[in-house]
Amino acid sequence: MSVTDQAFVTLATNDIYCQGALVLGQSLRRHRLTRKLVVLITPQVSSLLRVILSKVFDEVIEVNLIDSADYIHLAFLKRPELGLTLTKLHCWTLTHYSKCVFLDADTLVLSNVDELFDRGEFSAAPDPGWPDCFNSGVFVFQPSLHTHKLLLQHAMEHGSFDGADQGLLNSFFRNWSTTDIHKHLPFIYNLSSNTMYTYSPAFKQFGSSAKVVHFLGSMKPWNYKYNPQSGSVLEQGSASSSQHQAAFLHLWWTIYQNNVLPLYKSVQAGEARASPGHTLCLSDVGVPCADSASGVEEPCENSTPSAGVPCANSPLGSNQPEQAQGLLEPTQIVDETLSLPEGRRSEDVDLAVSVSQISIEEKMKELSPEEERRKWEEGRIDYMGKDAFARIQEKLDRFLQ
Numbered sequence: 372m373s374v375t376d377q378a379f380v381t382l383a384t385n386d387i388y389c390q391g392a393l394v395l396g397q398s399l400r401r402h403r404l405t406r407k408l409v410v411l412i413t414p415q416v417s418s419l420l421r422v423i424l425s426k427v428f429d430e431v432i433e434v435n436l437i438d439s440a441d442y443i444h445l446a447f448l449k450r451p452e453l454g455l456t457l458t459k460l461h462c463w464t465l466t467h468y469s470k471c472v473f474l475d476a477d478t479l480v481l482s483n484v485d486e487l488f489d490r491g492e493f494s495a496a497p498d499p500g501w502p503d504c505f506n507s508g509v510f511v512f513q514p515s516l517h518t519h520k521l522l523l524q525h526a527m528e529h530g531s532f533d534g535a536d537q538g539l540l541n542s543f544f545r546n547w548s549t550t551d552i553h554k555h556l557p558f559i560y561n562l563s564s565n566t567m568y569t570y571s572p573a574f575k576q577f578g579s580s581a582k583v584v585h586f587l588g589s590m591k592p593w594n595y596k597y598n599p600q601s602g603s604v605l606e607q608g609s610a611s612s613s614q615h616q617a618a619f620l621h622l623w624w625t626i627y628q629n630n631v632l633p634l635y636k637s638v639q640a641g642e643a644r645a646s647p648g649h650t651l652c653l654s655d656v657g658v659p660c661a662d663s664a665s666g667v668e669e670p671c672e673n674s675t676p677s678a679g680v681p682c683a684n685s686p687l688g689s690n691q692p693e694q695a696q697g698l699l700e701p702t703q704i705v706d707e708t709l710s711l712p713e714g715r716r717s718e719d720v721d722l723a724v725s726v727s728q729i730s731i732e733e734k735m736k737e738l739s740p741e742e743e744r745r746k747w748e749e750g751r752i753d754y755m756g757k758d759a760f761a762r763i764q765e766k767l768d769r770f771l772q
């Protein structure tokens with residue numbers, strides 16, 4: 372049964388977080404998707420990634436603070452640090468849906484979670500760091516312009532105690548922890564991938580029923596590298612993961628390889644057109660031969676689990692090398708080069724895919740003076756970086772000397 376006035380919603384403000392959104396979208400599609408899939412993006416997302424997102428999501432919606440009411444825009448200029456927070460709040464403007472489930476782009480769905488739509492606003496799971504607060508990576512909400520306005524007003528008047536959306540939402544929905552237990556989502560709907568360290572017996576007891584994993588914190592799955600041949604996730608620097616975390620990371624990368632990379636390949640095949648000025652750098656590619664051009668595979672729950680990437684629960688405790696191998700689709704690794712025609716550059720993301728290693732890296736790109744100026748005019752200002760007041764003052768000082 373498909374319900375068209377309800378949706379799963381995520382957010383990606385740059386090409387890197389888009390990689391997470393794509394894996395999340397594909398993970399939802401693998402488990403009998405009955406709701407619409409929506410991604411909110413900001414102007415920074417490149418046209419190439421917009422095309423790819425549109426293959427997975429029913430709606431790719433650009434949101435922009437400039438579109439907000441004038442007083443919000445003006446107030447925002449005094450509170451630039453709230454930028455990203457206010458962007459997440461845009462989900463309340465999706466009033467063509469009666470109810471939605473928001474999922475961070477760094478979450479991964481392990482089984483069908485339609486029952487979340489039985490909950491009301493505002494439902495969320497406890498934050499592992501302070502369980503009287505909810506974690507804002509997974510929540511049930513009801514779009515409403517009125518609520519959106521109240522949230523923005525609250526942000527402008529009170530700010531956020533953690534400088535981000537989680538603090539703001541917790542102070543706005545401040546009765547969450549005491550009023551209605553039905554609004555406390557079980558932890559299995561927002562299992563932080565690093566909690567297994569802190570209470571491993573509980574994880575052993577309940578972890579197999581996990582439905583949504585959340586890679587919260589600074590190390591995201593896309594910060595690791597992946598070896599598609601051995602199916603191993605390569606740790607970066609000082610990062611080390613527990614056995615269970617490694618299994619979830621492995622699942623993320625398996626979906627990335629099998630269900631996301633083929634989308635890039637179909638763009639190369641000319642199915643989609645990215646605007647000039649964007650190139651995707653894929654070299655010595657070993658992209659699996661996906662049967663479906665869209666890279667969207669048969670829903671996991673309808674197929675034999677042994678044939679595909681694991682259904683819910685199976686990544687748990689399964690990072691033994693031979694089992695890890697078994698988690699991979701029986702795909703061929705083909706040795707061919709996937710590169711887009713000259714003149715197409717992906718603004719923010721550099722994918723390096725070889726037979727033995729896949730990595731996603733942020734690309735530092737020098738902008739031309741015209742591009743810089745356009746960014747300013749569109750209100751895309753790097754307040755903390757090169758557009759910071761100190762930098763501008765330095766320039767003025769140099770000019771005046």
Ligand SMILES: O=c1ccn([C@@H]2O[C@H](COP(=O)(O)OP(=O)(O)O[C@H]3O[C@H](CO)[C@@H](O)[C@H](O)[C@H]3O)[C@@H](O)[C@H]2O)c(=O)[nH]1
Nearest residue numbers: 382383384385388475476477507508535536537538587588
């Ligand atoms: O540059 C960014 C950063 C974040 N996001 C989006 O915002 C979400 C939240 O950011 P994330 O990096 O996932 O934060 P967490 O590590 O999960 O940290 C916590 O703190 C955040 C700020 O309060 C909350 O939004 C999270 O839900 C909460 O889990 C992401 O998943 C994306 O959907 C972007 O699109 N671009």
Ligand SMILES: [Mn+2]
Nearest residue numbers: 475477508587
């Ligand atoms: Mn998150």
